Structure formats: C-alpha cells, structure tokens
Amino acid sequence: MKKEFEILSRAIGDRGLRRTAQRENILKVFLAMEGHFSIENICGEAKKQFPSIGRVTVYRTMKLFEELGLAEKMDRGDGIARYEHKYNHKHHDHLVCVKCGACIEAVSPQIEKLQEALAKKYGFVPAGHKLRIFGICKNCR
Amino acid sequence: MKKEFEILSRAIGDRGLRRTAQRENILKVFLAMEGHFSIENICGEAKKQFPSIGRVTVYRTMKLFEELGLAEKMDRGDGIARYEHKYNHKHHDHLVCVKCGACIEAVSPQIEKLQEALAKKYGFVPAGHKLRIFGICKNCR
DNA sequence: ATATTGTTGAAATCGTTTTTCAATAAAAAT
DNA sequence: ATTTTTATTGAAAAACGATTTCAACAATAT
Numbered sequence: 491m492k493k494e495f496e497i498l499s500r501a502i503g504d505r506g507l508r509r510t511a512q513r514e515n516i517l518k519v520f521l522a523m524e525g526h527f528s529i530e531n532i533c534g535e536a537k538k539q540f541p542s543i544g545r546v547t548v549y550r551t552m553k554l555f556e557e558l559g560l561a562e563k564m565d566r567g568d569g570i571a572r573y574e575h576k577y578n579h580k581h582h583d584h585l586v587c588v589k590c591g592a593c594i595e596a597v598s599p600q601i602e603k604l605q606e607a608l609a610k611k612y613g614f615v616p617a618g619h620k621l622r623i624f625g626i627c628k629n630c631r
Numbered sequence: 632m633k634k635e636f637e638i639l640s641r642a643i644g645d646r647g648l649r650r651t652a653q654r655e656n657i658l659k660v661f662l663a664m665e666g667h668f669s670i671e672n673i674c675g676e677a678k679k680q681f682p683s684i685g686r687v688t689v690y691r692t693m694k695l696f697e698e699l700g701l702a703e704k705m706d707r708g709d710g711i712a713r714y715e716h717k718y719n720h721k722h723h724d725h726l727v728c729v730k731c732g733a734c735i736e737a738v739s740p741q742i743e744k745l746q747e748a749l750a751k752k753y754g755f756v757p758a759g760h761k762l763r764i765f766g767i768c769k770n771c772r
Numbered sequence: 773a774t775a776t777t778g779t780t781g782a783a784a785t786c787g788t789t790t791t792t793c794a795a796t797a798a799a800a801a802t
Numbered sequence: 803a804t805t806t807t808t809a810t811t812g813a814a815a816a817a818c819g820a821t822t823t824c825a826a827c828a829a830t831a832t
Contacts, residue, residue, distance in 0.1 A: 508830070510779065528819095550780090550821095587755070596753055601745045605762075605764055608724070609764050612726055615766050615767040621763075623746055625756050625758045626755065648809075649799070654810095683812080686789095688810080
C-alpha cells in the first residue's frame, strides 16, 4: 500500500505537479476499494472524508492515475467507465453477469497466447486486448 | 439479400408493426454497407435516398434490427456505437488498429472453446463474449 | 512575504443517445 | 371510399457521462 504513493510522489516531482490533499485522498480511497468502480462511486467514497471534493477533480485524478499505471479503465458495456487497480495487478479478462452485473476477474494463459497468434496471423502488432465473457453467474442461476 | 427483408416483414406481421418506407430504406442501406457503421454513417447514407429521414428514426430502427438478429452493436472503445451485419454472419472477434481505427474481423475456434471452459471454471453459464485485440495493423507499421 | 503558476470545483459545454409530443400516415373498421 | 384507430415519424428537449472553461484558490519558488 506504500508503493503507489511513491509513484504519485515521483510523478509530482517529475512533472512539476503539486502535492494536493485531493490527489492523496483520492488515491487512498481508490486503493481501499476492491473491484471496479465508477467515478461516481469513487467520488462518493472520497466525499466521506473530504466533503468538498468535486466530481471533476475525480475525473482528472483518475485520468492521471491511468497515466501513471495505477488504474485501468474498463467498461462493462453499459457506457459507464469503471476503474480497477492496475499497479501490481496482472492482466486479466472479465466475466460479466448479465443478471446482477457482477464482474469476476479471470485469466487463461492459453487464451493469451492464442490471441497473440491470432493478431500476428493478420499482420497486427498486438498492444493489448480486452475480453469480456457475458453470462449468468453462479449466484444468479 | 432477400431473407433479411423477409425477417423484417415477419416481424412487422407478428408484432403489429407498420410497414414504412423509412424502415425498408434503412434496411436496404444498412445491408449495402460492408463493415462497422455508426448511426451517423447509416443516417447519412439513408438521407441520400430519403432526405427527410431523421437520426432518431435510425436509432430506433437499428435497435429493432438488433432485436431481429439482423444487426449487432459493437464498440471500438471510442464511445460511438457501430453496427455490423449479424444475419448469416458467424461470430467473430475484432482486431482494432489503434493508429488508423481499422477493424478486422477474425476468429479462432480454439479461443472460443477455451472461453467456454474459462466461464464454466467460474460457474458461469456463458451467453456470449466480446473480444477486441488492440494493436498496429499491417498498413500502419 | 510575495509572486508565480498549477489546481480546484461550479457552471457551462460537449457528443451520443433517449424521451417527449404533435403531426403524420399505415392499417383496420365502417 | 371514408373514417377511425393507433403505430410511426422527426424536431426539439432532455438525459447522461465526460470534458472544458474560468475565477478563486493554494502549493511552491523567489
């Protein structure tokens, strides 16, 4: 839970950014959440400790965290961007329940390999991929 | 190129919908386009033959086509919904070029199988999936 | 302490999609 | 054929998430 703050600190130094209570608070709150959260979710959580914080600041800060490799945007297909932890979290795919919206993280090394091969077959230099498997989760059936 | 109109006709009969020039025109235009097209693209094309047609009608009609299994919505990650043909087109994944936006359709039966297995491993009843591989296409490098 | 300049947050704006609603037109009833 | 019914249309308005603007503010450098 420390490294992420170091990354933020380094970015602040390197880029001539300023150390603000908002940024530190959003990072703290974000790291404490486990799962996939919308800006509104994160902002709501942040407001508990920092009531004056604005939605716009959360948008801007999460974009910064994305650039720093701390957060990754994902979308469940409902038009709302959600963020998940990225630092020290390896790549994974998502199993999205179409009933309850639950989102499970999963990964198959074989699928990863085959995706590389598929891209190359078409002359693509692969840079990443996003796989969502939709279905009914264990709890919902 | 005939079956799709039959499907529309049948839906009109079954659901008490009405046969309108707009719906037939949008279907004609959509079938004539090959690739992935936004509402604005489709509306622009439709306007050539039917100048009075409105964007809203295209939204509504494409949603109907989705329900009828004639069209499938896909998103390239840029927030704009695009439609592709579904009827008589088997499932495929998308290779999206991050430089030029080109979108190639590809499929790997092995990946499909492994996805099923991955879903089941987590107790999911899979209902479908969307895989986008991002990278640089042959032309762009 | 002061000057500089990055940051904040409310309001305004943006771009896509949806809803509203009066006018229209397709199908049914006469 | 005419009238009635009701689905459909399309412009305008609203909704929605996300972005931009800008004056007030506050972190850092001088």
